[in-house]
Amino acid sequence: MDEHQSKMDGPDDKPKGSVRVCIRVRPQLKREVVYRQVVEAVSDKVVHLLRDGSIVEAHFDRVFDQDVSQQEAYASVSDAVEAVTKGYNSTIFAYGQTGTGKTYTILGGSFTGKESVSAARDEPPSASKLGGRNELPKYAGIIPRAADELFQFAQQSALKAEKVDVFCTYLEIYNERMHDLLEPFKKSRKKDPLDVSRKKAGLELRDDPERGIYVPGSTVVKLTSAQSLMKILRRGNKHRTVRQTEMNQKSSRSHTILQLSVEQKVNRGDKAVLIRSKLNLVDLAGSERFPKMESEEERIQEQRTINASLSALANVIACITEKGRDHIPYRDSKLTHLLQELPWWKLPDDNCGDCLA
Template sequence: QEETEKRKILHNTLEDMKGRIRVYVRIRPLSETELKADYANVMTKEDERTCVMASDPVSGSEIKDWEFDKIFNGSEADGNTQEAVFKDTSLLIISAIDGFNVCIFAYGQTGSGKTYTMFGSNDRSERHQGLAPRVAHELFNKLQERESSHHIEVSVTMLELYTDKLGDLLTSKEEGYASDLKIRLAEHTSSGLVEVEGAKMERATNANELLDIFNRGAKGRASSSTKMNADSSRSHMIATVVLSLRNRRTGKVIHGKLTLTDLAGSERVAKSGAAGHQLKEAQSINKSLSALGDVIGALTSGGRQHIPYRNHPLTMLMSDSIGGNAKTLMFVCCSPADYNRKETANSLDFAKRCRNVTNNVS
């Protein structure tokens, strides 16, 4: 027991020393379409922590560089693999089992590789598995080590936020997919976690069951074709895994939470070719990401400033994942193509602000 406590303290101290909101940047390779169109690659990785954007002779902008916790750049041959991306992430799973709030979220413009990073490609091959399936396997491997000493329960919800409306991805449209879902902030729940009243919560007893829940949820997500991406996710998807570990000897219960969030693409409305309903989608996405920016701004300004979590359903859902006692990892997914220069710079500037947030992990 004492050894377990020591390990827990050491592990979580090491995680804290890496910075509270850790930011990893993932720059995808140029796509076939971009190569055919002869777009230039303007992004390079200077070292493990620094990425650089080339100067722009047209606008006269100078070379820009950003420093983050880790940079993944280029193709699989350059080490930008799904496995490498997961490797460093896997330590956070232990924190969730130890009773912390852990959030991994992906941010970036449409077509930058967010959904590929979080959930993988449609072919479901092991090589292309995203974070979610890898997390499922690693989580149950680690939980197995506690089975003899703890009674374990794993509960899952899958939600999407589409045009500012909250929907339950584990409930079919016929069953009342968006009926009466109510977000309750952590200060109003007995668990001390954000809860969504009315959301279907499913139990998973092994990695395959958890994967099945993830896949069913992802299948029902809203997507549509935009100028930027043929199959663009137009909703924010939030997968939440709540862990309950009851010590068989003492009866003491530990609650942990692991949230995987795939945010909808951020981009300029004009560039995405949005009109009519798609324009409404794009405006709604930008409004929610702007609210997230306001929360980040308040958290980085220091002092006892009010944090505007209640201003939008997205920030309410993420209120126990950003700030407070959460351990948060942000993936900023970027396109290296020169025609996406402005969006990539905006994503990296936003991520730089996120990196300045200090959570009070206790």
């Protein structure tokens, strides 16, 4: 008999922590040296911002200098991944201007390719799932390292006759419309005007007592390995909304949410218990300005919705950390609504929300 065990009431070893902010300082660019715009890591918790001869000091939970390795950066948020294996939801945010190294930190180096979802889904099981362990590349980012850890957990669970399945969805929020990055050009046999209308309006969020927050119509892929996830991401990233900015020739103008859903069938006495949890990896759009476009109205609307969404997220986090606050405005944006079911919205003293900037 299978029984669903709630992630809120399930494991006894609750993860401990708080909403943490980690800063990673990248090497300086030439223009930053010329204009004396420098961010300097002076300790593992303090940075100095130098601009035009003045210094501003800022304190964070963790500060990494430009020499930090990918493994060290991942170690700072790895407990969020571990919490998922214990039945809890976790989120890792990445935020920063275009060119600050978000993609390198989250995904790693050499992230290119043209694989299809079907090809990735049929990828043979990895060495980790077959009992061995693939050596991760030195420059692998947070997502491949997190996926590798989840499949290592699945392998260890199999030795105890317990089953662990990992599923993924990959969503984009652009101008407060949600899109499925894994099936952006899905063809139907018949021309369906409702399908065309849905694509223009975007996907909707739904609340369900059993499933929690979910997105009807989004593609859910059962993963066979960490490698299959990376191939799927390469395919999905081809369809992100990008635009030229003053910082870069190609800048992402949307939030993306990669959801890794973990289903564990564990043995508790004479019963089989089903435990569900999620790891959300969120790449937030930058709020920098960009050159004038052919459509000035489109440019203004795009920047306005990015800023409003980031402001809504900041408001939610501020409300979470404020003691005695009953109302959390998580429905103020698609992003905060999607992440509503995270335990750190509800349990600010026992949570695994992380931000890596």
